[in-house]
Amino acid sequence: MPSDLSQDALVPDLSALPRLADPLPSPLHSSHPIDLARLPGSYYSALVAIRERLPKELRTPKVAIVCGSGLQGLAEVLKDRVLVSYSDIDGFGESTVRGHQSALAFGFLGKNRTPVVCQLGRLHAYEGHKLEDVVYPIRIMRLLGASIAILTNAAGGLNSSLLKVGSIVALVDHISLPSLTSMNPLIGSNKDQFGPRFPPMSDAYDYPLRLSLFRAAHELGLLEEAKVEETGGVVEGVYAWVAGPTYETRAEQRFLKAAGADVVGMSTVPEVIAARHAGMRVLTLSLCTNMVVATPYRLAAPVAKAENDPAFGANEGLQRVRTAVGEVLEKEEVANHQEVLDVSARRADDMRTLVERTIERVFGEDAEEHGGVVLRN
Known part of the structure; x- marks a missing residue:
């Protein structure tokens, strides 16, 4: 066991596990070092497995970045990158979603070489994972030292007056129907550590x-x-979390839009909850990869009535009804995951440069506003 991982040596320096508290202001921070002995054993063994694979300068990342569907390229620009497979980390599950890997990527990002960790492949409740397992990587990255979480996802657009396919949405709030009912990662005995x-x-x-x-x-x-005009720009909005894996019905999307949601997706909110519970500051970006299906219903009653209208021939009657209700559909509109991956690929560079430049500002020009100090080369 590495000497810098002894459970009685939780001091805030680069050679030991950091305290939960850090200089960035948050009402949730603890002023005491976390007691690993009070957490399940997988936490300690996971930290050992990760840190023994990293050079000393990468063992304490400042930022945790969760890469959503098709956005794994964020990790490709890391300097001195080191990959740690989920299979080597106790307690980590495997992502089964196309467009997701299963590894943590450590490295330096930006001109001021901020140490970060990227989660390549998030876990989802719809894959059969317990929510405690879904947020386990966030908690591990917090224990490693990350005090900022930048979460990205691919989402469906609900509010066409605010955004379009390709828009990057910085979240200001969320609606979590699952956690308002029975699905919340904090259900159970509280991890007050x-x-x-x-x-x-x-x-x-x-x-x-x-x-x-x-x-x-x-x-x-x-x-x-x-x-x-070309890409949809960058806007602010509200995210609705649904459990999935089915895409929304037309009635459900109308309900979510009426409730105030601008985008909808099947991830992220559990991680936001766990990150805030652990005192992390959160920035979340949703890439709008498709607009949710909003075409009118294909009504059968008027068609059947027209077919039997004695005043018209069957074909003429059908055409009259279809024209009147706007239901001439060459192809039924449906959502699909390939569309998500295609749009993610088109805007991958913008997402990458935006996240990179934001981190540079947080630890550079804007550092004083974030309660920190400027990192220099």
């Missing part, structure tokens, strides 16, 4: 991080009119 029994979620999405993001978007030209 991480945070309180009843953590607030009204401030889940960090404003200073979002401000740095939009400053970065301006610098990169992502908010210029021509770019917005």
Whole structure:
């Protein structure tokens, strides 16, 4: 067992596991070092397995980045990158979703070489994973030292007046129907080593991080009119989490839109909850990869009536009804995962550069606003 992992040596330096608290302000931070002995044994063995595979300078990442469907390329620009497979980490499951890997990528990001860890392949409840297992990687990355979580996902668009396919949506809030009923990663005995029994979620999405993001978007030209017209730009909105794996019915998408959601997806919110519970600051980006199906229902009653209308021939009657109700559909509109991957690939570079420049600002020009110090080469 590496000497810097002894359970009585939790001091905040680069050669030991960091304290849960850090200099970034948050009402959820603990002022005491976390006691690994009070957590399941998999936490300790996972930390050992990860840290023994890393050089000392990468053992304490400052930022945890979760890469969603088709967005794994965020990790490809890391300097001095080291991959640690999920299969080598106790307690980690395997992602079965196309477009997801199953590894943690460690490295330096940006001109100020900020140490980060990228989760390549998130777990989902619809794969059969327990929510505690879904958020386990977030908690491990927090224990490694990450105090900021940047979460990305692919999502369906609900609000066509705000966004379109290709829009990057910085979340300001979420609607979590599963956790309002029976699915919440904090159900069960509280892991008070991480945070309180009843953590607030009204401030889940960090404003200073979002401000740095939009400053970065301006610098990169992502908010210029021509770019917005071409790609959908960068906007702020509300995310609805649904359990999946089925895409929404037309009635469900109308319900979610009426409730105030702008985008909808099958992930991320459990990780947001666990990250905030553990005192992490959260920035979440949803890439709108498709607009949810909103075409009218194909009504059978008027067609059957027209077929039997004595005033018209069958063909003429059918055409009259179809024209009147706008139901001439050459192809039924449906959502599909390939569309998600295709749009993710087209906007991968914008997502990557936006996240990279945001992190540079957080630990550079905007550092004082984030309660930290400037990292220099």
